[in-house]
Amino acid sequence: MLAGNKELSGKTLAQHLKGWTPGSPLWYSKLATDRLIFDNIQSMIDPDYRSSFARYERRMKKNFGQTFWWGPGDSAPKRGPRLPQ
Numbered sequence: 001m002l003a004g005n006k007e008l009s010g011k012t013l014a015q016h017l018k019g020w021t022p023g024s025p026l027w028y029s030k031l032a033t034d035r036l037i038f039d040n041i042q043s044m045i046d047p048d049y050r051s052s053f054a055r056y057e058r059r060m061k062k063n064f065g066q067t068f069w070w071g072p073g074d075s076a077p078k079r080g081p082r083l084p085q
Helices: 010-020 030-045 049-064
Strands: none
Touching: 010 030, 010 049, 030 049
């Protein structure tokens, strides 16, 4: 399906929903809304969602040396956060 000059995919639709949902960019709730709501929406409408999440994680690791405490597509974190002592 085309929208203007861009192809509308499940991933694009999920990104638009996320961008236009009121309150979604609030710093104190962003991680929870991303993982519990928007990742689930993307997984429902994007048939290639697992590889999309894996590419994002690889890119963050390569570009910033960053790993995820609560990774994209996970329903809950695998461990508690590492806090400095």
